[in-house]
C-alpha cells in the first residue's frame with residue numbers, strides 16, 4: 084500500500100510492505116511478506132515513531148513528505164533499534180537535521196554504534212512524558228522484549244499504545260490495515276509464527292510487561308509489524324498472554340528426521356493412532372523439508388509433541404538437532420513429549436532426544452521407542468501405546 088492512511092485525525096500510518104525480502108533476519112521465511120509500521124503524529128509538534136528497513140527508505144521519505152509537506156519533523160521516537168525499524172533513521176536525520184531523537188539511555192549506544200549519529204538526543208526514562216500539543220506521550224521501558232533498549236510509547240490523549248515489535252506478526256498488510264478490516268484468523272497464524280520464532284525466549288519478560296500494561300486504558304495497539312488493533316486490542320493482548328504463559332490447544336505435533344524412511348514410517352503410524360483416538364489436530368513434519376519456523380509455531384500452539392530421529396554418526400539427524408536446540412533455547416514449558424527413532428548399530432538419535440527431554444523437563448509419555456534397521460511388531464505395539472496415551476493426555480488437558 085502506498086496510500087496515505089490515518090489512524091485518527093492527527094495520527095498517520097506511514098509504514099511499508101516488504102514482499103521482496105525472502106527471509107526475516109536472513110533466516111525466517113517470509114512467504115507472506117512482512118510490513119514495517121511507522122507512525123507520524125501531526126500536532127503542534129510533529130513526531131515520528133520508529134522508521135522502516137533500509138530497503139524501503141525512498142518510499143518511506145516520500146510518505147513522510149506527503150503527510151507533512153513543508154513542515155519539519157520535531158521528534159523521532161525510537162522504540163526499537165533493530166535495523167528493520169531503524170534502517171531509515173540516517174536518511175531521516177539527513178532530511179530533518181534539527182529533529183530530536185527520543186530514546187532511553189541504551190537506545191543511544193545503538194544509534195552511535197550502528198549509525199554514528201551522536202547529537203540531538205533527548206533521553207527519556209520510565210514514565211517520562213513528551214507534550215506534542217494535543218497529544219501527550221508517555222514512555223514505558225520494556226527491556227528485552229526483545230532487545231535491551233526496547234520501549235513502548237503510550238499516547239495518553241487518544242489511548243494508543245505504540246508497542247514496537249510486541250503484538251506484531253509476519254505477513255504484509257494486503258489492503259486492510261486494521262483488525263476489523265482483515266481476517267484475524269490469517270494473521271493469528273502469522274503472529275504466532277512471529278511470536279514463537281522471534282519473541283518466545285523472552286516470554287517471562289512479556290508476562291511482566293503485560294502485568295504493567297494491563298493498567299493502561301487502551302483504544303488502539305499499534306505495533307511495528309502486522310495489523311493495527313483498534314476494534315479489539317484485547318484479542319492481540321490475549322494471544323500474547325496465552326503464548327507467553329505456554330498455554331496450548333488440544334493437538335499433537337510429530338517432527339522427525341529421516342534419511343531412508345524408517346523413522347517416517349513410525350511417525351505416520353503413531354499419527355494414525357492419535358487420530359483414531361479422537362485428536363483432530365495432528366501435524367506431521369519432516370524436519371528436512373519444513374522450515375523450523377512453521378514447526379516451532381505449531382509446537383507453540385499444541386500441547387503434545389512427539390520427536391523422532393534416525394541415528395546419524397552417533398548423534399541425532401542434523402535437521403532435528405536444529406529443532407531441539409531452538410526449542411531448548413526458547414525455554415518452552417508445559418508440553419507432553421513422546422520420543423522415537425531408528426538405528427542400525429550404536430544409535431545416537433533417540434539418546435540425543437532423551438538428553439533434550441532431561442533438560443526441558445516436559446512430561447514424558449511412555450518410554451522412548453527405538454527400532455533397529457526397520458520398525459517391527461514390538462515397536463509398532465509400543466507406538467500404539469504411545470499414541471493412545473498421548474491422545475488421552477492432550478484431550479484431558481486442553482488449554
Ligand SMILES: Cc1cc2nc3c(=O)[nH]c(=O)nc-3n(C[C@H](O)[C@H](O)[C@H](O)COP(=O)(O)O)c2cc1C
Pocket residue numbers: 340341342343344345346347393394395396397398425426427428429430431455456457
Ligand atoms: C551417514 C549415516 C550415518 C549413520 N550413523 C549411524 C550411527 O552412528 N549409528 C547407528 O546406529 N546407525 C547409523 N546409521 C544408520 C541409520 O541410522 C539407520 O539405517 C536407520 O535405520 C535410518 O533410519 P531412516 O530410514 O529413518 O533414515 C547411519 C546411516 C547413515 C546413512
